[in-house]
Amino acid sequence: MKRNAMPKPVLFLLISGLLLTSLMPIVSRYFPLPDFLKGFLGGIGIALEFVALVKLQRSKKCAASANNV
DSSP: OOOOOOOHHHHHHHHHHHHHHHHHHHHHHHSOOOHHHHHHHHHHHHHHHHHHHHHHHHHHHHHHHHHHO
16 A cells, blocks of 8 residues: 655644644633634634645645656
Protein backbone atom coordinates (compact mmCIF):
# COMPACT_ATOMS: atom_id res chain seq x y z
CA MET A 1 0.00 0.00 0.00
CA LYS A 2 1.37 3.38 -1.02
CA ARG A 3 1.47 6.12 1.61
CA ASN A 4 1.16 9.68 0.39
CA ALA A 5 3.40 11.74 2.64
CA MET A 6 2.61 15.40 3.24
CA PRO A 7 5.39 17.93 3.67
CA LYS A 8 5.83 18.98 7.30
CA PRO A 9 4.99 22.69 6.79
CA VAL A 10 1.72 21.72 5.09
CA LEU A 11 0.85 19.34 7.90
CA PHE A 12 1.64 22.00 10.50
CA LEU A 13 -0.55 24.58 8.75
CA LEU A 14 -3.41 22.14 8.37
CA ILE A 15 -3.35 20.99 11.99
CA SER A 16 -3.06 24.51 13.39
CA GLY A 17 -5.93 25.72 11.19
CA LEU A 18 -8.14 22.83 12.24
CA LEU A 19 -7.35 23.42 15.90
CA LEU A 20 -8.13 27.13 15.68
CA THR A 21 -11.38 26.48 13.88
CA SER A 22 -12.60 23.69 16.12
CA LEU A 23 -11.45 24.98 19.51
CA MET A 24 -12.98 28.46 19.24
CA PRO A 25 -16.56 27.36 20.07
CA ILE A 26 -15.29 25.31 23.01
CA VAL A 27 -13.15 28.14 24.40
CA SER A 28 -15.90 30.73 23.93
CA ARG A 29 -18.31 28.53 25.87
CA TYR A 30 -16.19 28.69 29.04
CA PHE A 31 -14.52 32.10 28.63
CA PRO A 32 -16.44 35.14 27.45
CA LEU A 33 -14.79 36.43 24.29
CA PRO A 34 -15.88 39.37 22.14
CA ASP A 35 -17.43 38.55 18.79
CA PHE A 36 -14.57 40.26 16.99
CA LEU A 37 -12.01 37.92 18.56
CA LYS A 38 -14.09 34.81 17.87
CA GLY A 39 -14.55 35.79 14.23
CA PHE A 40 -10.93 36.84 13.80
CA LEU A 41 -9.50 33.58 15.18
CA GLY A 42 -12.02 31.50 13.25
CA GLY A 43 -11.10 33.34 10.06
CA ILE A 44 -7.39 32.81 10.66
CA GLY A 45 -8.07 29.09 11.17
CA ILE A 46 -9.95 28.82 7.88
CA ALA A 47 -7.25 30.82 6.09
CA LEU A 48 -4.53 28.51 7.43
CA GLU A 49 -6.46 25.46 6.21
CA PHE A 50 -6.86 27.04 2.78
CA VAL A 51 -3.16 27.91 2.53
CA ALA A 52 -2.27 24.34 3.52
CA LEU A 53 -4.50 22.90 0.81
CA VAL A 54 -3.02 25.22 -1.83
CA LYS A 55 0.53 24.30 -0.78
CA LEU A 56 -0.38 20.60 -0.87
CA GLN A 57 -1.76 20.91 -4.40
CA ARG A 58 1.33 22.80 -5.57
CA SER A 59 3.69 20.24 -4.06
CA LYS A 60 1.77 17.41 -5.72
CA LYS A 61 1.84 19.27 -9.05
CA CYS A 62 5.59 19.85 -8.78
CA ALA A 63 6.19 16.22 -7.89
CA ALA A 64 4.09 15.03 -10.83
CA SER A 65 5.90 17.29 -13.29
CA ALA A 66 9.28 16.17 -11.93
CA ASN A 67 8.32 12.53 -12.49
CA ASN A 68 7.32 13.22 -16.09
CA VAL A 69 10.65 14.82 -16.99
